[in-house]
Structure formats: C-alpha cells, structure tokens
Amino acid sequence: MCGIVGAVAQRNIVPVLLEGLKRLEYRGYDSCGVAVNDGTLKRARSVSRVAELEAQVQQSGLQGGAGISHTRWATHGAPATNNAHPHFSANPNGEHCIGLVHNGIIENYEEIRADLMAKGYKFESQTDTEAVAHLVNSLYDGDLFRTVQKAVKHLHGAFAIAVFSKDEPNRIVGARLGCPLTIGLGQGENFLASDAMALAGTTDQIIYLEDGDVVDVTREGVTITDKNDQPVERKVNTVNAYSGAIDLGPYRHYMQKEIFEQPRAISDTLEGVQGFVPALFGEGASAVLERVNAVQILACGTSYYSGMTAKYWLESIAGLPTHVEIASEYRYRKPAVNPNALVVVISQSGETADTLAALKYAKELGHKHSLAICNVPTSAMVRETELAYLTRAGAEIGVASTKAFTTQLTALYLLTMTLAKLNGRLSADEEQNQLKQLRHLPTALQSVLALEPHIIGWSETFARKENALFLGRGLHYPIALEGALKLKEISYIHAEAYPAGELKHGPLALVTEEMPVVTVAPNDALLEKLKSNMQEVRARGGELFVFADGDSQIASSQGVHVIRLPEHYGELSPILHVVPLQLLAYHTALARGTDVDKPRNLAKSVTVE
Structure with missing residues (x-):
C-alpha cells in the first residue's frame, strides 16, 4: 500500500x-x-x-x-x-x-x-x-x-x-x-x-x-x-516494467481489461509446459517435491481462496493432506509442524506483509521446504522461498484481483498434477489428457467471456439490492467466496458466500425476495444435492441467479434465472466459473456508479499488517 x-x-x-x-x-x-x-x-x-x-x-x-x-x-x-x-x-x-x-x-x-x-x-x-x-x-x-x-x-x-x-x-x-x-x-x-x-x-x-x-x-x-x-x-x-500496462485501450476500466486478458494470461502462465515435471518449480525441485508428504498453504484475500480451491485438488488428485490458512492468523498461533510438508505461499505482488511474515514464522517453526506462487519474479516472496512458480499475468492495476486469481489457480493445478505424478497417481495417458485440457483453457475462457451481454442484464437487478448470497459446493465453494468478495469490494453491496448445504443451518433465515442468491452450479457429482438447496431458496421466496454448465438440467422459470457456460470443464471448472462472477461484480458496480478500479478504503499491494 x-x-x-x-x-x-x-x-x-x-x-x-x-x-x-x-x-x-x-x-x-x-x-x-x-x-x-x-x-x-x-x-x-x-x-x-x-x-x-x-x-x-x-x-x-x-x-x-x-x-x-x-x-x-x-x-x-x-x-x-x-x-x-x-x-x-x-x-x-x-x-x-x-x-x-x-x-x-x-x-x-x-x-x-x-x-x-x-x-x-x-x-x-x-x-x-x-x-x-x-x-x-x-x-x-x-x-x-x-x-x-x-x-x-x-x-x-x-x-x-x-x-x-x-x-x-x-x-x-x-x-x-x-x-x-x-x-x-x-x-x-x-x-x-x-x-x-x-x-x-x-x-x-x-x-x-x-x-x-x-x-x-x-x-x-x-x-x-x-x-x-x-x-x-x-x-x-x-526490467521490462510494463510501460504499456496503464493503457486502457478499448476498455472503460482496468478491471474490465484484466478480466478480458485472462485467456492470454493463462496461456502465458502455461508457456513452455510440456509435462508435469518438478523442474517447473525451480532448480532442485525434484529432490524437494519427492519428499513432500503434506502441503501447508498460506495466503490472504483472493489468494486465500485460490489456496482453498487447491486443497480440493491436492487431496483428491495428489492424495496429500492439505491445510489452508489465512496468513495473518497463522502467524499468531502455535500450529503442529510437519517438517516434510511443503509450505506454499500465494501472492500477486509477492510483497504481502502478512504472508511474508507467515512464511518467516513457518520457517522458524521448523518447516524445511517452501514454494511461492507469485506474479512478480523480483519480489521478496520469490527471493525468500526455496522454489517458485511465476504466474505471468502481467501488471494488474485494478484493486479487485481477476487475472491474478485465475493464473494462481492454473499454477496450483500444475503443482497438483506434478505431485500426483510423483506419487504414482497420474498415468502417462492421463497426463497427456490433462495437458490437452490446460491448453484448451484459454479458448474455453473466451467462450465464457462472450456471456458478458447476458450478465449485464442481471447487473441491473443487482444494482438495486443491498445484500446478496452466493452458494457453491465442493470445489466451487471457494469460487462462491471469491464472487461475493468481488461484489462487496467494488459495488459496496453486502455479500456473503456459503457452502450450499449450510443454508439450513442458519443463513436461510436471511432469504427473502429482496435477497438475490447467486448459485455456482457445474454439472458435477454434487449437482443434484445443489438442486435441493436451490429448492430450499425458492420455497422461501428467494430469487436464484444460476451459473450452470451447458449440459446441466436446470431450467429457467419464475424466480430462477439461468446463464449457461458453454461446457463442463471437470476439475478445472472453477477457473471458468469464476469469470462470470467477476463480470457480474464489474457491471453491477458500473450500474451503481462506484469507482471500479479504486474502491473506497482499499489498495492493491497490502504491505502493512
């Protein structure tokens, strides 16, 4: 700051x-x-x-x-x-x-x-x-x-x-x-x-x-x-200091520009990736990653939500116990330490004060191995970790992070697949299939960005509201959290996110016709459970705004509005589903007339505690 x-x-x-x-x-x-x-x-x-x-x-x-x-x-x-x-x-x-x-x-x-x-x-x-x-x-x-x-x-x-x-x-x-x-x-x-x-x-x-x-x-x-x-x-x-980064081009705001830069940013982040090999993360990574038996993720804000998503991947795909903590809390408690756990710190700037302090504290506690997921190669975080993966998102000017988040997810998926391969949980055929999926990701994102006109229509409704709920399940619960964060950051609408199954344990009391409920609904194993949660909302008069996959059986009806993403993308679905949430926040803020790129009380690089 x-x-x-x-x-x-x-x-x-x-x-x-x-x-x-x-x-x-x-x-x-x-x-x-x-x-x-x-x-x-x-x-x-x-x-x-x-x-x-x-x-x-x-x-x-x-x-x-x-x-x-x-x-x-x-x-x-x-x-x-x-x-x-x-x-x-x-x-x-x-x-x-x-x-x-x-x-x-x-x-x-x-x-x-x-x-x-x-x-x-x-x-x-x-x-x-x-x-x-x-x-x-x-x-x-x-x-x-x-x-x-x-x-x-x-x-x-x-x-x-x-x-x-x-x-x-x-x-x-x-x-x-x-x-x-x-x-x-x-x-x-x-x-x-x-x-x-x-x-x-x-x-x-x-x-x-x-x-x-x-x-x-x-x-x-x-x-x-x-x-x-x-x-x-x-x-x-x-240093190429991105002298052209301040040019808006055809966009109204940096946030909009950076949302639409995500296909290129992910493509750049994947440049040169021919396989899931330890060398992606730096010299000597093989010796480190082969010994890792758990992962400890430390991050703040949007980066914390990327870590929460990675927990699902690392445990289900790589088979590694994974803990994700808010850095500003971790540094003030006395956690049990597994010396063979890999400490992963995530930050767009690499200068986030709480995350740097948490990294230092983790080392003091006895953690031996550390890896940074970061957008700035010369940052303190990259210099202070044993290994690193650089998310080549380019300069991100908008305070509300967009392309930094999706490139962090991309890097964390590469880490997951690399650890899965080292643990014998990824066959050669599956590796090639996953690489193909990753290479197609920028094209899939372009199709999602084409939904912007439909999302603009929703934003007019949201602009008149003062509260909103976001729901997701499994992999997509952190994406619901990120969507709520984006909306509150730049539109000043109070927004909260919950695992959809938690509705009946309290949040359902908030649901009325004045409370729009945004639902992240990919066509995955939890879809039928999610549909039941959506019925709980409708039964209380709540209005649903659903981001569904093209092949999911969710129909628009009174009080249920559906925008369909072009395709279901499996484990990589969170990267696609977060983009319409970014666009919804952006266009809602635009409709409310707030300062999109410079929201009140916030700043981009959080270098104070």
Whole structure:
C-alpha cells in the first residue's frame, strides 16, 4: 500500500514524479503529494487524485532537480491535507529543513512522538510518518546518509522511506524494512520507487533493495549499506516494467481489461509446459517435491481462496493432506509442524506483509521446504522461498484481483498434477489428457467471456439490492467466496458466500425476495444435492441467479434465472466459473456508479499488517 517515487537529476524532475505516481496510484489514493528541494523545500499536496495534484503543480510552477512524491493509503490519520505526504520538519527558526515520504507502519511512533514533543517539535498531523521526519531532523549531523542509518535503528515495524535535507539539495536517502523499495539507474540521474513500474519509460536498470538496506542516491550514483551499515553491492536488473500496462485501450476500466486478458494470461502462465515435471518449480525441485508428504498453504484475500480451491485438488488428485490458512492468523498461533510438508505461499505482488511474515514464522517453526506462487519474479516472496512458480499475468492495476486469481489457480493445478505424478497417481495417458485440457483453457475462457451481454442484464437487478448470497459446493465453494468478495469490494453491496448445504443451518433465515442468491452450479457429482438447496431458496421466496454448465438440467422459470457456460470443464471448472462472477461484480458496480478500479478504503499491494 502507498507508493513512493523520488529522483535526483540535472533536469526538472517533477513530471517524472507525477507520471510515476499515476502508475502507482492503484497502491493508494486517499491523498498524494510531491516535494522538491532546491535549497528550499517546497511541496504540493492533495486529498484528490494525482490528476488534481498535477493541475495544482502546473498552476504553482513547482519544479526542481531533486524531489520525492507519494500516493497514500491512510493508516494513521484520516485522508486530509495535513496528513498527506511529503511531511516536513522545521529547524528552530521555523524553516523546513527535512522532507520525508513513507510506506508502512511505525509501531513505536507514539513513543518517538512523545519524546520529540518533549524536545519542542511541533506535530501538524496524526501520522506515524511525521514522527520519522522529526526524528531524522533531531539526529541530523550534516550528513543525511549517516543520519538515516542512525534513525532507522530507532524504528520498529515495517517501512520504506525517502528523505531529503535542504542543506544537501542533490541527495535523497532511502531505506526499507518489510516494504519494497527499488532504485532506478540513469545517466547523470538516479531514482527510487516502490515499484519498478513507476519508472517505466525512464529507466529499465533496476536494483531491488534488501531488508535493512539504506541507500544514498545522488546524480553521480548510488551507495548502499546493509542492516549492519556495511557497504554492499546489489544486482542491477534489466526490467521490462510494463510501460504499456496503464493503457486502457478499448476498455472503460482496468478491471474490465484484466478480466478480458485472462485467456492470454493463462496461456502465458502455461508457456513452455510440456509435462508435469518438478523442474517447473525451480532448480532442485525434484529432490524437494519427492519428499513432500503434506502441503501447508498460506495466503490472504483472493489468494486465500485460490489456496482453498487447491486443497480440493491436492487431496483428491495428489492424495496429500492439505491445510489452508489465512496468513495473518497463522502467524499468531502455535500450529503442529510437519517438517516434510511443503509450505506454499500465494501472492500477486509477492510483497504481502502478512504472508511474508507467515512464511518467516513457518520457517522458524521448523518447516524445511517452501514454494511461492507469485506474479512478480523480483519480489521478496520469490527471493525468500526455496522454489517458485511465476504466474505471468502481467501488471494488474485494478484493486479487485481477476487475472491474478485465475493464473494462481492454473499454477496450483500444475503443482497438483506434478505431485500426483510423483506419487504414482497420474498415468502417462492421463497426463497427456490433462495437458490437452490446460491448453484448451484459454479458448474455453473466451467462450465464457462472450456471456458478458447476458450478465449485464442481471447487473441491473443487482444494482438495486443491498445484500446478496452466493452458494457453491465442493470445489466451487471457494469460487462462491471469491464472487461475493468481488461484489462487496467494488459495488459496496453486502455479500456473503456459503457452502450450499449450510443454508439450513442458519443463513436461510436471511432469504427473502429482496435477497438475490447467486448459485455456482457445474454439472458435477454434487449437482443434484445443489438442486435441493436451490429448492430450499425458492420455497422461501428467494430469487436464484444460476451459473450452470451447458449440459446441466436446470431450467429457467419464475424466480430462477439461468446463464449457461458453454461446457463442463471437470476439475478445472472453477477457473471458468469464476469469470462470470467477476463480470457480474464489474457491471453491477458500473450500474451503481462506484469507482471500479479504486474502491473506497482499499489498495492493491497490502504491505502493512
């Protein structure tokens, strides 16, 4: 959450900062700001979007060769101008001398704040960030790099910061612990940012900082020290940062664009897969996967639902006991540990704070083997796991995840089949059949996307509702959960999902003619049971909206609306059935006039606890 862009150059850097903020705005959009340092600190801040900040900057004529900027997801302090970054700290004469932007949460900021207030520092915001700016000011000794090295040792929590001093106008210092921060290298100019995508079109030479690193950024170059203040060299990567990712093309929103990119994303994720072999998951995977006798999945949000789906696959197909836990809960309990279980962590960004912390905790408990399912090859999660599979979804800008989810499912299915083969549960003929099914998946998805006009018709009804239920059974219960999440995220309709058999154990009390009930109804072994659950809804006056397979015997009637998917897709059916749920959420939000890509109170990359 939140986004940082900073630069030191011989040119006016403000346009680069603003363009970078536009690319990072999906990370947080409660407020934004930019500051420059030309021997005096100047800034512009807004509680609107980056476009409004850009107009403000143009009107004021703000420009300079060294600058820091920020787009915010609010934690400490409401979205208000005084809480917006960059934050300044003044010297005893009242002149602003330190400017700072920050991602993350400083857990001990109240102690720091109290100590600094006792020393006479005045606070203008409710943020934890301002305490860091004043802390740097209080420790400043004429060398900003050395000062920040001292300051970060006082901070507890997770953070990425960029800071400058009016006395050193051609220098920015950054530091990270638990939150991502990258360096961009140019000719006579250098940059830092939360994500390489912010620097697309400016530089493709990227350094990924490690936890505890502090970096000194000047026009001439960068100097990095580690958590022990020892000079280190970090690898320079040539990164394709998806410079075209912010182009909407013919689509109205990124979410719609990303829904329709799913056939390509899955095709890219499957590129090069000729068989279910351990080498798909990295060097040395064979020795690891052959020893695995159970799976422990850790994830949050949408990624958690992909893990729930994989549990059905891993147990029924690969024969491996599988536990799926919300990462933010796992890290605070004392689970029994099977050292030969494979810990699978799932994250679109690879920087999800709770999942990274859960991974670290699992290792501390004695888990030996770990695998990341992730969309970002340079992320902390990929670097910190033994094995990995990259979901080549490309940049996902919409806050409500779509193509990241279906590519995660694809990767987890590959893992399932690989483990099944290693366990002697997959014949050569069945392997070829499964590969054929996977290769046909993008085409099958195209057929599902063609149902959009029918789903738009349903969305007009949903837009007038304030509550909805989603039902699924077996493999499709997690898909019902994901459908409910999408609807609540972007339309603000209260939506809950249940295993259909649980209706009679409580949720049926909620069913009235005002409660639409969305039912995921593939033609599988549980269809007849599901039909009975649907009759329970109709008997109470509930209105059913059913996503069925083409060959299922469910007919439309009064109070029962049916959209048929073109074909039943067996174990891979969840990947097809989630797509119409995404489209239903999208078009319902569109009809309600909400901000589809930037829903209130949410942000894309959750790098705080």
